[in-house]
Amino acid sequence: MSDRNSSATIPLLDDTETTLSAAEIAGIDAEIAHAPYRSAVAIDALKIVQAHRGWVSDESLRAIARHLHMSAAELDGIATFYNLIFRRPVGEKVILLCNSISCWIKGCEGLQQQITQQLGIGLGETTGDNRYTLLPVTCLGACDKAPVLMVGEDLHEDVDAQTLRQLFDNSGGGA
Amino acid sequence: MPTITIDGVHYEVEQGKNLLESCLSLGLDLPYFCWHPAMGSIGACRQCAVVQYQNAEDTRGRIVMGCMTPVSDGAIFSLAGDKAQQFREAIVESLMLNHPHDCPVCAEGGECHLQDMTVMVGHRDRHYRGRKNTHRNQYLGPLINHEMNRCITCYRCTRYYRDYAGGTDLAAMAAHDHIYFGRHQEGVLQSEFAGNLVEVCPTGVFTDKSLVHDYTRKWDLQSAPSVCTGCAVGCNTMPGERYGRLKRVHNRFNAEVNGYFLCDRGRFGAGFVNSDKALEYPGLRQADGRYRALDHHEALLRMAQQCAQGRVAGIGSPRASVEANYLLRQLVGADNFAPGFSDTEQVLVSLALQLQADSAALVPDIATIESADAVLILGEDVTNTAPRIALALRQSVRNKAYELAAELKLETWQDAAIRNLAQHQRSPLFIAAVADTPLDDVATQCLYLAPASIAALGQAVAAGLGGGDSKAATDNAAGALPRAIQAEAAAITAALAGAKRPLVIAGTTCGSAAILRAAAEVASALCSGARQTMLCLCVPEANSLGQAILAGPDAPNLTTLQQRASAGEIDTLVVLENDLYRRGNEAQIDALLAACSQVIVLDGLDNATTSAANLVLPAANFAESEGTLVSLEGRAQRYFPVFQPQAERRAAWVWLLACLKEMERSEVYPLHHFDDITRACAADIPALAGITAAAPDLHYLNLGVKIPRQPARYSGRTAMRANISVHEPKQREDEETPLAFTMEGLNRDQPGALLPWVWAPGWNSNQSVHKFQTEAGGPLKGGTAGARLLHPGGSRNRTNTRPVAGDAAAENSGVSGAQPGLWQLVPRPRIFGSDELSAMSPALAELVSPGFIELCPADAAGLGIDTGDGVEVGDQLATLELRVNDSMAAGCAGYGAGLAGTGNLRALARVSLRRAETWQRRPGLIASDRGAGPGSSHV
């Protein structure tokens, strides 16, 4: 589609716009090789870039969209649909605290309060030292071990106050 | 026809429809949100729930969605049952959880589908006491307002914007109760059809920004049936007025022309009516060059006097009505009447008319264009010249999907299923153009060629189909047609030959008679066998075709008039609604005007020509007057005054008729009313005989009464004049049309040409249009507006063709062969700005681009210039900003036709180009800025 606004300003490619790194492009292109068309790998591409950058900024998103020959709006619709594609910066580790039915019965609300006390962050917040971001999640698929949470890549089962103290006490977190 | 049972009553319904459509067609009020007659069903909103019973014994039944349920013989439904009603009420209540209670400050209020449905389902008491979600709104440009809190997540906006109109910059973001319909970042919505969101969204999320800022409720708007003057498509509109100002333009349904949708030039371009350049009083130029305001009568006397003395010539206008042009032609005589085209355009429009009239191919209306299963576009960038056609073509490429669906016995309204099924498979659409066009994204293939090569491509395809002039084609294949394109020509030939309903489109914009002829040749070569072949030749303005018919092929052109004037053969020149400086180069028009001792101009807006006049008469605009326009498909359509002319403006036909009477010209004695002129013109010009059928005449009464321009709830008639007097004056009688400037009368089931607004009990929104249709989505009960003048399918005598005068000139300029050091000028029109009047609309002002020149990278590099630099065109013809465009054909220089600074540039002229040394680059431009070529991003 031609640029309707090309009159007053011509804001097409901005010099400050990011580009994808060689590693990111290689990863995405490997996915494209198996796909019927480029935009089919949108989710994988978002995950690849997030793996490299921790989160997907507007600039990163536009760079991916250009690489996949799709519009930024379309890709943003996909990116924002999935709550594990982070469209805002997160800490080094993301705490995913399950608040779905089994974990709720087994007291996830208490766990959340304790985390907030220990780390000084509420849901959706990041510690001042940028180590942790706390996010709720709906079921981690380990309901038999409820309550559960993930810290980074690690799943912690049958979590109680004790587990949380061990996990975060010496972390020096807090806002 | 299947028989179904609804709440115990048997109904015959149409096979292949869904239950929701069928209910609406039967006049049963079944609430809905996400279904749209032009976009089908997806079952997203759950509002159209009904109970379906297995059989007569089933007493429980189950809830189904009406819009997703095909009607089948013997099916039993309940709309009124408690279960269905409670479900529908619960749906509205759930939609209202996060919906603000802000109807009083919402621009949709009073014509809101959500309000209507809420009342219809009987939902009254909210039980939810929690916080409502709120969203940040986005700036979406100068045309459309965004208020996301009002969203009910029906998905109509993205389905329309992306799926139907091909827009890429609006999407559904996030999920569940955070869902957000907007852009990736704030900014101007890029689709040329974005304005339809205002009518598609059932709530107040997307509203018309000009209306929001100058607000009047629908029930307080005075409206009349009108026709868009933005281009030659002739979309039907319903402009709304209050306080003498045009407040907004809404779509007026016409099953054969615009359906439910307008383009943004049409919707927002009509704002020129409110422009501060509108002329209010007659003016007489005095010796010191200034204008003195004249009283209406004195102005008329002067005009009559000057027209009675000496030799008089007239220049009409393709943007003025048939009637006004006809009277001017009567005033000056056919030999002295120039239709007001540029010289080339005069040749080309006549040629387009002749080719269509002579063709055995069908001249399609817009709805029929949607049925094409293979399309070839030669040269014309329809998105920017006849935008509504581009929207129709975006639907035509889906015929492949419908074919696949038919194999699986999927009904066409199964929107999500069919889109999923077809994915990226489309019917063939081939575009040959000088550079990229906004339709390229749905094209099978785009070929960027110089005009002569486009014509040669057409000839080669025609020859491949066994028609056309095969010798010319062979010659061209060797010459103008690049070898690399020959394979493409073969592919196009094959695709067209394999189609059942092939369509060939070309137009006058490229300035090439050869392209028009080539298109006609392709069409005629296809006119064999069982194919339904279509030929659509676009012309530029609202009444271009009518003007070509009226003036005839022998009418003098501007150059002839200028020569006569310079030879002292013209004393008085009357110019009707035409800025001549857009028609010929400055020097020529200066010479013409200077050579006439009196120049009388009738026009609505101040422009270069009115500034050069001796006597100016302010002409009413389309919203203040009546007239007939002939669209590019040869459809004569009538527009009616929405409100009375403001200040001293009068319809041009009123001025001209009064002048003729003042001159005691006996032939106009029998003419008293507007209709009399239409009839006289129809009697006089056989080819225009059909114009009287465009709409009923002023004697038409709807069950004994006139048709009201004001809805029954029109309020504050006294208050709105209270600053002048608290006494409400008698409403002015309309003595010219079947409409009345009041709320009294009957707006129901009248002919489609007379529909001023839509409303039905319980249906305050535009969705009420289905109450005026024979069936939901079908044609209007009173008949489709407009009368076709061109007999589609070439029922004319095909042997009686006569070469159009001056054809050779236009033909020659299309001759190929690059000349060293010269570039061929090729028009690159823009939807905003290329049309004279819409460019004056305040809403569009910031979207109108300054003039520009486009070159391919190699040509730009050869000149040592890049995007943002200045280019001097020819010998001081123009100095314009360069945009490098990767797709531009080499040797061609695209120019923003109709935009500021391009007045002296003519299509196909060969010009020199060089760097403009004194040019100041605009700030903020960097070297990598490019035109939107295929290599660049639109993000």
Ligand code: SF4
């Ligand atoms: S913005 Fe309007 S059209 Fe879009 S989903 Fe919301 S209510 Fe529907």
Ligand code: SF4
């Ligand atoms: S396509 Fe032409 S006639 Fe239709 S709304 Fe647009 S400008 Fe008006």
Ligand code: FES
């Ligand atoms: S509910 Fe917590 S893991 Fe399933």
Ligand code: FES
């Ligand atoms: S209209 Fe049927 S589900 Fe929305």
